[in-house]
Amino acid sequence: MSTLEIRNLQVSVNTDDGMVEILKGVDLTIKSGETHAIMGPNGSGKSTLAYSIAGHPKYTITGGTVTLDGADVLEMSVDERAKAGLFLAMQYPVEVPGVSVSNFLRTAATALRGEAPKLRTWVGEVKSAMEALNMDPAFATRNVNEGFSGGEKKRHEIMQLELLKPKMAILDETDSGLDVDALRIVSEGVNRAKNANNLGVILITHYTRILRYIKPDFVHVFANGRIVEQGGPELAEKLEANGYADYVSK
Amino acid sequence: MSVLTTNYLTPTGREEAWRFTPLKRLRGLHDGTAVQSDRESLITKGALPSGVTFIRENLEPLSASDDVIIERVRGSASSVAHLAIAANTELTEPIFLGRSAGGMDTAEFSRVRISLGTHAVATVIVENTTDTVLAEDLEIYLAPGSNLKFVTLQEFESKSVYTARHHAIVDKDAIFKSITVTVGGDVVRILPTVAFKAPGASADLLGVYFATAGQFFEHRNHIDHAVPHAKSNVNYKGALAGQDAHTVWIGDVLIRAAAEGTDTYELNRNLLLSDGARADSVPNLEIETGEIVGAGHASTTGRFDDEQLFYLMSRGIAMADARRLVVRGFFNEIVSEIGNEEIQHRIMDRIDNELEKAGHNV
Ligand SMILES: Nc1ncnc2c1ncn2[C@@H]1O[C@H](COP(=O)(O)OP(=O)(O)OP(=O)(O)O)[C@@H](O)[C@H]1O
Ligand SMILES: [Mg+2]
Secondary structure (H helix, E strand, C coil): CCEEEEEEEEEEEEECCEEEEEEEEEEEEEECCCEEEEECCCCCCHHHHHHHHHCCCCEEEEEEEEEECCEEHHHCCHHHHHHHCEEEECCCCCCEEEEEHHHHHHHHHHHHHCCCCCHHHHHHHHHHHHHHCCCCHHHHHCEECCCCCHHHHHHHHHHHHHHHCCCEEEEECCCCCCCHHHHHHHHHHHHHHHHHHCCEEEEECCCCHHHHCCCCCEEEEEECCEEEEEECHHHHHHHHHHCCHHHHCC | CCCCCCCCCCCCCCCHHHCCCCHHHCCCCCCCCCCECCCCCCEEECCCCCCEEEEEECCCCCCCCCCHHHHHHHHHCCCEEEEEECCCCECCCCEEEEECCCEEEEEEEEEEEEEECCCCEEEEEEEECCCEEEEEEEEEEECCCCEEEEEEEEECCCCCEEEEEEEEEECCCCEEEEEEEEEECCEEEEEEEEEECCCCCEEEEEEEEEEECCCEEEEEEEEEECCCCCEEEEEEEEEEECCCCEEEEEEEEEECCCCCCCEEEEEEEEEECCCCCEEEEEEEEEECCCCCCEEEEEEEEECCCHHHHHHHHCCCCCHHHHHHHHHHHHHHHHHHHHCCHHHHHHHHHHHHHHHHHHHHHC
16 A cells, blocks of 8 residues: 655746746645546646656756655655555656667666566567557567657556556656547546556546546645645546636636 | 878868867878888688688779879779679678778878679678778779678777778669678778769668767768669768867768759767767759759757656666667667667777776766
């Protein structure tokens, strides 16, 4: 049983006009097995929250805490956070030229497991992870995300989620850019990871569509750098019908 | 070429061709003060297949050169080491040439010729190791319809000074591909140049270099499109790490008035891995006819991409390993073209080592 605790998190980015505050005090607690959907207008700071938890160097933490089972996440380097059990499926996965998917996955698995996976079982492990997400095995020899379509990049993220087995995952708009079949396939991947590892999930999305496949326990409305309302799955339906006008004008 | 009376013009460093080169570190190769050795270090590795000969003979140069060190080599070398691949010989295995005999007290002036008969197909790999002072005039002739992959590996020890011109003359429908790898030496200055002799010829010049603290590596490509319908492509990639690591890439492409239907592109990318290093990159396209298929160039010099490192590290990969992956990935595009696993591993390992040596500065 793990707990990710975000307390009064305040984050700024450095711009040409100086530091701009994006997150204005975010509070959120996620336990193993729970799924928290975060919905909110463009530019409200959802990706900023995701990146800040993962440790992207662009963001400056100006206040608050993030802990995983009591350990100070903000003190950890990016790779240490992954080793502690955090995973970020990115809104815009990064292309890494010249680095093959298979080399990348093996290097990551070696780092996370503390030893190189046995070659014999590893090849099969990767193959079945790819098959489960309907990815052509040829992706293994391609360079990481290079030339992948938007949907292929997202599948690749969820394939890593299944392979690397984190405790807590933040999925930043994993559903954007997926066709109907891919949405189902990717959602099933997330649900498998939830069941297999009792994964805790923060699911950032603009659409209720994905929530039909991945059932949220909680829905949070994010606006202007903070959580402005919380509720159950019914809140998502309300948002889809009414939009964010109530929250943004406040 | 035994006339030694010429008064060679010693470069001062103000000349365009010499403005980047640290002349003081050339150990007298440029000003005639180097003491000539009797080394003839170039040898073949393993038995030569039929259709291939390697002999020393007297040969007139195939091309003019305005490089003063090449002139000195031509005035001093007593014979030419000539690797000849007979017409219609199709080799499936590479021919290995190498230099491992060296010495820093005297300088070797070496002339080399590689010639392919019509429709010959070959891969030639030259392995340069050891500590040496070496000036080399290497000329390649590709007869019509022949195909050569020419790999040179500068894996010198840290004191070496190597200046060379690798000039390929590419005849009708011949295909030339060179891969120039420079990862060792104190000063390395190579002129990989091409002249097209007839239409239908093509040249692909690829290169990688990695300079660490204090090393100077210069590559000056020159491609002369003097005939119609020839194709050239240049892609050189370099990385630098450490104080006063310095690389120079010059890409001169000349499309003469007669060279209609020319298709050319050149690219140089540099990865600056630390402060205190300097990468000069100068593409230079001269076009005398508008009747061409394409002509372009690009040059970039940048640091580690934070987004790439973040992505890798977010999967648990430690910073040093993430950097190694990115650097390997950067070079892989070209190193993988060598087509020999053992050499590719060796070069990548050397690059890892160089990166590690530069480690704490990176
Ligand atoms: N370097 C920067 N300079 C200025 N503003 C920035 C910078 N980086 C981020 N921001 C701003 O921070 C705000 C939050 O961005 P973020 O990406 O977190 O939004 P989001 O909620 O994920 O939006 P979306 O739904 O469109 O993905 C945006 O207004 C964005 O413009
Ligand atoms: Mg976003």
